[in-house]
Amino acid sequence: MTSIGRMGYSDSDATDGLGFIYKNNSLLYEASLMIGASTTQVSNNTRNDSGAADQHFAKKIRVYKEDDADVAFTGISEFDDSLSPKPINITVKNTVRAYSNSPDDKYVITEYELKNKSFNALSGIYLGLFTDWDVDKNGNDIALYDVFNRLGYVTSKFGGTSYAGVKLLTTTGIPIFNPMSYEIVGDPLEDRNGFSISEKFLSLTSGIKSTSLGENAPNGYDVMFVSGTDLLIFLQMVR
Incomplete structure (x- = not known):
């Protein structure tokens, strides 16, 4: 975890971190x-x-480990969006838990x-994770969505690789x-570098745009996905 909301790597180009390691x-x-x-x-x-990459989150509390008898690792950090040119004015407490x-x-x-x-008061806020899983090193991936489990995942078009994904735990x-x-x-993402603020917002507000991508392509695609939820409650100010 990081002190600025990223998972796997602190930097945007897959550096300064371990990624997400499974079976080496x-x-x-x-x-x-x-x-x-908006x-x-x-x-x-x-x-x-x-x-x-956009760098809108400023570290407020550096990642620290909290003792927890029920899990192998609990890490906590805190950051805000004060580096954004148009901040929403929010603070985020990030807690990560891992089990052995x-x-x-x-x-x-x-x-x-x-x-x-x-x-x-804030309303109409959306939160999501953009993830680029590389389970097939040749980029022959498919992305799928399990509606019942609220689980988006990626695997190889041709099989023989791991499955990796993100499951939404909240049901509200x-x-x-x-x-x-x-x-x-x-x-x-057509031109590889074309992910603008307006496109990011559209990706957060389109609901379940599709339950699959790459299944009908002969070699699949190099896929990424955004997964998350809307925040239905109003975020009241903290005094």
Whole structure:
């Protein structure tokens, strides 16, 4: 985990971190947080349309380990979106938990608790993770969504690889699943570097855009996806 919301790597180009390692293979290239309020206001640390990544989150409390007898690891950090040119004015407490015993050793839980720093109540806020799983090193992937389990995942078009994905644990909000690939004409990622703020907000607000991507392509695609939920409650200011 990191102190700025990313998972796997602290930097956007799969550096400064271990990724997500399973059976000695790192399956993850990017996992980054996006919190959207409008087409011009998305606080995030995801790849952008200038060949780099947005860096909107500022560290407030560096990651620290908390003792917890029930889990193998509990890490906590806190950051806000004060580095955004158009901040929503929120603070995020990020808690990550990992387990050592089977079958719970095959996942980690990441929790984002949002607090409003402004003097106005907030509504219509969306939160999602952009993930780029590399389970097939040749990019012959398919992305699928299990509606019942609120689980988006990626595996190889031709089998023989791991399955990796993100499951939404809350049941109070409307789930989001938006699969994408730069190999598809008209896709937000079509030119590899074209993920603008407005496109990020659209990816957060499209609900379940599709339950699969790459299944009907002969070789699949190099797929990514956004998964998350809308925040139905108003975020009241913290005094």
